[in-house]
Amino acid sequence: MAVTPNDPQYADCVRGLNTRYIGTPESVRIVNCTDQVVQVVQEAVTYKKRLTVISSGHCYEDFIFNPDVKVVVDMTMMNNVYYDPAMNAVAIESGATMLEIYKTLYKQWGVTVPAGFCYSVAAGGHVAGGGWGPLVRVNGLVVDHLYAVEVVVVDANGTARAVVATREANDPNRDLWWAHTGGGGGNFGVITRYWFKTPGATGSDPRTMLPRPPHDVLISAIAYNWSSLTQDQFTRLARNYASWHVANRGADNPNRVVTSYLLLNHQSNGQIGLITQVDATVPNAHTILDTYIAYMQNGVTATHVPLTNRMAEISPMPELVQARQLPWLEATRMLGTTNPPLNDPTYRAEYKSTFMRGNFPDNQIAAVYRHLTSTAISNPLAGVQFTPYGGQASVVDPAATAIPHRGAAFKMLWSAQWIDPAEDTKHIDWMRRGYADTYADTGGVPVPNDVTDGCYVNYPDGDLSDPNFNKSGTPWYTLYYKGNYARLLQAKRRWDPLNFFHHRQSIGTT
Structure with missing residues (x-):
């Protein structure tokens, strides 16, 4: 039709x-x-x-x-x-x-x-x-x-x-x-x-x-009030997440049953969130969850509180400040559908991404903090989400599938959402400055190295192919595909020789 x-x-x-x-x-x-x-x-x-x-x-x-x-x-x-x-x-x-x-x-x-x-x-x-x-x-x-x-x-x-x-x-x-x-x-x-x-x-x-x-999962949702976090404690919280995922990224690691999201919202939100899910059917599931949250708390004197503010893809969940056990499908439905921006036809947005292999150097995490506390914007729906990687994803050879980031420990989604078209420039510029500042040592983008590992193609970012923003000398396709691009290029030439299917950041035929 x-x-x-x-x-x-x-x-x-x-x-x-x-x-x-x-x-x-x-x-x-x-x-x-x-x-x-x-x-x-x-x-x-x-x-x-x-x-x-x-x-x-x-x-x-x-x-x-x-x-x-x-x-x-x-x-x-x-x-x-x-x-x-x-x-x-x-x-x-x-x-x-x-x-x-x-x-x-x-x-x-x-x-x-x-x-x-x-x-x-x-x-x-x-x-x-x-x-x-x-x-x-x-x-x-x-x-x-x-x-x-x-x-x-x-x-x-x-x-x-x-x-x-x-x-x-x-x-x-x-x-x-x-x-x-x-x-x-x-x-x-x-x-x-x-x-x-x-x-x-x-x-x-x-x-x-x-x-x-899992038949059942444990779900925990806690938050830290921005007003109680110093820069040192913010840095410690982010590095705790990174170090835990770097240390526990192995395919056979018993902590692979932990799925955790750290939501570093702009300070105008008022809170930073930590959402954690653990397979409730494994032995000592509650202990695994408690141990993980204690690790995240290490060196952070601020007390965690109920998650009462809407943040990124998560609605307020104050009832989960004490972990609750839920059937897997119900937990998946709850976490996946309680997302107002996915149901609101007025939102405008900008996104960027990073795969992380190691912990944050001082300059990177300082730049993240600097832009999350910037007064250039006041946007509770702006921030950086940390999401888990590793585990069984690391078993597969990077060349066995087209997605090559098999050595990553976690990834980052930079996002900002707003409603008024007149504010486009303000929020996009904030995002671009923060991203460029964080990766200033590598030309403004997370080039593959011991710390960063490029970008996620499902979070496409047109700026990666613009030399005004990507000054690294590393092309956009290497950030997405690393060494797999040459093989993708061959597939493109065979299956779409006329380049009929294309967009402004698609795989070409030359």
């Missing part, structure tokens, strides 16, 4: 999560099956119309909605999750959102995929970019369980067709599968569905094909 500017639903079809980017395409094509996608792509190729794809609208940049785009393929109606006996794997269409996926997999078969935190992110772009999630330390990345992908591609003759690529060693299309294990969305074609089956899984029972999540 084509939705055009004359249709009443058009305005709802040309915007995503970040309302800085609202599109004006000639049409949005709502598709229901792969054959329809092939038809739409072929039409766009024939008439030389720029085409992009949306699965849930969570792209942080203007890669989907910008003035050059004439046709948008909307995948939201392709959202089925089912067992496919022909492939002997669990199929997930690219429009299926995380909460839909988790509910279907768990309620039907008691399994899951270690995918994202936010309930409304869809599989399409999330999986293609590597797919980090809160079970990363126990089960790895979602792409570590990816068996196959179906992609509508365009060949050198301008012919659109659907191709299925698997991880099987003898599959002649295997490079297309590999490119979708972290190569990012919008590069090779339109992803219509994925199939998942954990390597080594045998038989034809979906209940044994994918990881089983």
